[in-house]
Amino acid sequence: MNAGGRLGARFGPYRLDHLIGRGGMGEVYRALDTVKDRVVALKLLTPEFAADPGYQERFRRESQLAARLSEPHVIPIHDWGEIDGVLFIDMRLVEGQDLRAVLRENGALEPARAVRIVEQVAAALDAAHRDGLVHRDVKPENILLDRNDFAYLVDFGIAQADSTGHLTQMGLAIGSYAYMAPERFGDGDVGARSDVYSLACVLYEALTGSAPHRADTVGSAVRAVLLDTPTAPSAVNPVLPRPLDAVIDTGLAKDPAHRYPSASAFIGAAAAALGTGATGNSAPAVSLTKPGSEIPTTADPLARNESQQSAANKAWGDMPRDPHYSPTVISGPVGAGAPGSGGYGSGPYVSGPPPPPGSGPVPYGPAASGPVGYGPSPQPYQPMSPPPGRSGNRTVVGILVGLIVVFVVGLGVLAAVLFMRDRGGGDTARQEAVTVTADAPVTTTPAPTTTSMRRTPPAGSTPCAQVYGQTGAFSGSAVGNAITSCAFAEEVRLAYSRSGPPAQLPRSIPVYSPVTGSTYSMSCIDTGAVTTCTGGNDAVVYVY
Structure with a gap:
């Protein structure tokens, strides 16, 4: 069928309304998907391509590869395949x-x-x-x-x-x-x-x-x-x-x-x-x-x-990481680890509470690198026998000096034991405090996920019919006011799921509106039970 004959005709579930362009490989039409009730760009390849098994395989493979790309500037592909001996790709229509x-x-x-x-x-x-x-x-x-x-x-x-x-x-x-x-x-x-x-x-x-x-x-x-x-x-x-x-x-x-x-x-x-x-x-x-x-x-x-x-x-060879999903880093050394250790070193922990994030390098005090090491215990004091001919008062003085030394040594040993016990407990507590501070956003206080609670739209919202299947953690969308369309809400769900996992931090995403033909910026934040997106012309969308 020639191009003029296709206009207004049916191609499977599609009604071909307008010829957008023609190239060496085929034609692109503005078409209505009568099943999903949406306007799309439909690319129809010339019949000889469908007659080539090798090209058919390549066509299906590249269509699948392109459809899986989760990047806002890659045109979304809705469907692809063969109808009546003609290969087709159903894509988003961009005005x-x-x-x-x-x-x-x-x-x-x-x-x-x-x-x-x-x-x-x-x-x-x-x-x-x-x-x-x-x-x-x-x-x-x-x-x-x-x-x-x-x-x-x-x-x-x-x-x-x-x-x-x-x-x-x-x-x-x-x-x-x-x-x-x-x-x-x-x-x-x-x-x-x-x-x-x-x-x-x-x-x-x-x-x-x-x-x-x-x-x-x-x-x-x-x-x-x-x-x-x-x-x-x-x-x-x-x-x-x-x-x-x-x-x-x-x-x-x-x-x-x-x-x-x-x-x-x-x-x-x-x-x-x-x-x-x-x-x-x-x-x-x-x-x-x-x-x-x-x-x-x-x-x-x-x-x-x-x-x-x-x-x-x-x-420019190294791409920067998304700050919302990068590992938590304390802005200063916590331990004097060996180069390349990448974690907490074996050096001393600072006494007192850990510094707040972003406070700069952690100053090290005079503490030694670990508990003070004690060598072999000194040989017990044994009073010397007075030499022959010494007076008795010298013997008494020697005994008194010996007792004083023994008493001082005993106090030193007791103080050392108490110091080691107190220091060990304190270091453990401080080590735990620093470790928790460093890892809390990742391991101890994770953001709510879809596995921890049921995702549902809030009361008063209007759930939308599903245009796309499961998209990441989300299966549905709802609109929060009368001026927001369900067609736009489903595009928000698709765009947010492509932008990364749900996050409690606000995230701005560009969203195409199939109603107006324009792209709007939406700000989304996840609360665990639902993700709320607002923006555009006062649009309110819930993704769950």
Whole structure:
């Protein structure tokens, strides 16, 4: 059936209402899922793909891999499969434009906006790479933007969980040649750094208005990618600071080993370069906290010129941890442990109560490292016999001195015993106090979990019909007022479960509304029995 004939027709449970786009692999429709009563983006692949068993297997595998990604900037996949000999993917419909349309209408973007958009795509790629999934088709057409510039990475249609396959079995080059990494045209491994190359191409075009390699034929495009060096971005767009040229050049390195180790490392270096204007017209420093993320990814302020860039690149190799779920750490040494012990050392504990968290290093007093050690007991005093000829009063004096010494030694022994007993008990108590202080948030006072109490919606709320199945610890949602829709409540449940385990600390998450087509920020806090999320336009959602 041709594209015109599909409009208004039924495809399984879907009613095809509008043709959104058409490409070499198929068509994308705005469709109504008549079973779940929701509007979706439905991608239908051309029939020859379904006729290829090898491609069918690859299609199902990549769809499953993409659907399991729990990152807000990866477009959610609702369903996939085959109907009447046609492979399909049911995805969230985003009201907005792809980046290609934005660039076509506006040309080069304002630098800070370009970085904000590409930063979100970098977060999606890092999530995919952690799952062993390489996108391999990163380009402006596959980056969707809603009305608030919230970005989604779509179309993992060529994604694979390994590095095999540079072309499909049908001989079609996957992706646009201008964005394909050089190793795609040879026998080198195709991995995460191949996506970094493509992302660098996207940022180059977003900043300059043109792709780094322009060619009219496939042959010239391949030669350009393999052999040519792109014009420096600052030469194409004089507004851009020159330090950015080195960042883009590293992202577009021919050798994957010379590129940034991750997508976030690349965009972090780009943001740092944009914050150091050599032209006087550079963009302000860009915050690298992606919407809804709790992992602040701050650009290295030391990355100020090309000579410092390599150090900045290494610093960006290690991703910071989520502060809500990191181990509890006392901001000062508790024990003088051996290097690498990573725990409580065998040194002395400070007398008195432990310092409050954040009070700085714990001062060590004069206490010795452990109870005072006693050597062999001194030889018992034996009074010496007076030498012959000594007077009797000297003997009396000697006896008195001996008794005094024995008495003093006895007092010393008694004091030592009492001291050791008291010190041992005190050290034990103090050790327990310090240990409990350090570990309490993790082991002794855990936050309520779903296993400790039953999760139920509060009285007065309206439970919603389940759109998604079990999502992490949650199975249902409810709305707390009349202006909040159940469709939005279910999206809140999905987004919160993807953001991490329930937490008693407030957590902000971006949530897409299928009703308005916009993305809103919701603040959620868990009380054990229910998670309450508020935000947007006075929305109140309960997740349980």
